[in-house]
Amino acid sequence: MKYSRATDYALHTMLFLVQATPKETMSVHKLAERHDVSPTYLSKILTKLVKAGMIESLPGMSGGYKLKSNWADISFLDVIQAIEGTASLFDCSFDHGPQCPIQRIVLQGESKMESYFKSMTLADLAKEIK
Template identity: 70%
Template sequence: MRYSKATDYALHTMMFLAAATPRTTIGVQQLAERQHVSPTYLSKILTKLVKAGMIESTTGVNGGYRLKRDWENISFLDIIHAIEGSASLFDCSLDHGPECLIQRVVTAAEEKMETYLREQKLADLAKELNLMH
């Protein structure tokens, strides 16, 4: 399975915002330069994160993006769903329904992965990152 580059940039951007100072506003240009990506492309990703309620944007001279007040509860799964959506990774082409043994195995694996990603909180990783520096 593979997540898109957009998800990679979203996860890194959220970590950067959390590790900086969560209530500090950071401009799209600085966020884009940090990841060597175009500001236009990153803006589209940031728009999805704003719509998902994870970050907020401010306009003006000191405008940019910052985490919302309850950012400590954001999980990796929340970020992934904001970018990729929440559709299942596997869709049985034979449409056997719930009795399909293959569908059952893949669905169970996907549920375990989602549980793990849901447990990985942005705040916990930001603390770990700050301890490393």
């Protein structure tokens, strides 16, 4: 299984915003430079994080992006789903339904993975990097 590069950038951007201090505003150019990525590409990712309510966008010359006040409660799963969506990673081609043992096992595995990612928050990450 593989998450998109956008998810990687989203998670690293959130970490960078946590490290930079949660109340500091960062321009898209500074964030893009930090990750050596196109500002246009990163802007699309940041827009998804804004829509998900994880960061806010402040307009103007001194504007940019900053974490919302509830940043510590944001889980890895929240960030992943903001970028990737909530669809299952596995799509059974044979449509056997819930009685399909392959589908059942894969969905149980996904559920365990989602539980783990949901249990890991930005606050946990902040503690680990200090």
